[in-house]
Each structure stands twice: as structure tokens, then as C-alpha cells.
Amino acid sequence: MARPKGIPGFPNIPKIKDELIAWISEGKTLREFCRKDEKPSYAAIYDWLEQDPVFTSRFAHARSIGHDVIAEEALHIANTPLEGQTVTETEEGVTIKREDMLGHRKLQIDTRLKLLAKWNPKKWGDRTTIAGDDEAPLVIEANFDVFGELLKNLSLKRQAGEQ
Numbered sequence: 001m002a003r004p005k006g007i008p009g010f011p012n013i014p015k016i017k018d019e020l021i022a023w024i025s026e027g028k029t030l031r032e033f034c035r036k037d038e039k040p041s042y043a044a045i046y047d048w049l050e051q052d053p054v055f056t057s058r059f060a061h062a063r064s065i066g067h068d069v070i071a072e073e074a075l076h077i078a079n080t081p082l083e084g085q086t087v088t089e090t091e092e093g094v095t096i097k098r099e100d101m102l103g104h105r106k107l108q109i110d111t112r113l114k115l116l117a118k119w120n121p122k123k124w125g126d127r128t129t130i131a132g133d134d135e136a137p138l139v140i141e142a143n144f145d146v147f148g149e150l151l152k153n154l155s156l157k158r159q160a161g162e163q
Contacts (some may be wrong), residue, residue, distance in 0.1 A: 016040060017055055025062040027069035067116055068125065075114040077105050150152065 016039070023033045034042055051054045085102035086096060116124035 013048070017052075017058075020045065021058050021062045023063040024059065025069070027066040027073060064120070064123075065122055070112050071124070074109045077108050078111075081105075106156060 020030075020033055020096075024030065030042065030045065033039055034045065036153045040048075049059060082105055082106070083098055086097045086099065088097070113124070117126065
């Protein structure tokens, strides 16, 4: 059923914006927020971001804080063992082995760090210096020693009578 004309989709947009800023600054995703009951769609949020420069600035700052939270979460995962069990069936019976789920924790950490590097490569990506940018300008070194050696060899060959 369509909404009657004249009734806005979200009567308290400032409140929703504040909730979204708090949500994003906790390291949670926009997708999760939009899937909650009575929350706006991606399209509505991006419309708000285009229309409201103050909200855009707050949202960007919240994303930066959220990225820091995700990095701290990765550190917590690294420092907190997670016990799991492996069940093995053999002819002698069932063996249950309890151990740290190291592979699972490593996957959780790697996923978070890779996402951070993609989302904000300047802060979280691997540092790669590429000549030609503002911080490392392109420097061209012309070395004519090779040509000098060639000319010297040609000159020596001519003196020796070779061609």
C-alpha cells in the first residue's frame, strides 16, 4: 500500500541521522542499519548525504572513527583465544580435540584489515611510494655515461682503422 500524499517517509529525519552517525562510528555497516525495521534505504541515505553538507561531514567523521573501532576489534580478536573443537571419527571411536581456533581468528583479522585497506587506503593500506605524486615528485635523472662510452669506443675503433 502506498503512503498517502503529503506524509513524509521519515517524520524525524534529524533523529535518524543521529542514530546513523552513532551506528557508523561503532564500526557497523550502513547495510546493517538500512536493514533494520523502520529505517531508510541506501538511496534515501545517499540523497541526504548529497543534500546536507553538514551531515556528509559528520558521516565521513563517523566512518573514520568506525574504521578505528574495526582495527581495535582486530587487535582484540588477535589477543583473545577462541576455543573450538574438532571431532574425528575412527574405527576405534570418536575423538574430540579442543584447541584454539587460530585459523578462524586469523581469517577474521585478515578480513577486517583488508577491508580497512580498501575503504581507506591512505590510512590503513600498505605504504607504496609512486613517483609523481605530491609527496614524492617524479625525479628524472639523465645519465649520458653510456653514450659517452659508445662514442669513446667508436672513436677508438676509427683510430684503429676498424669500421
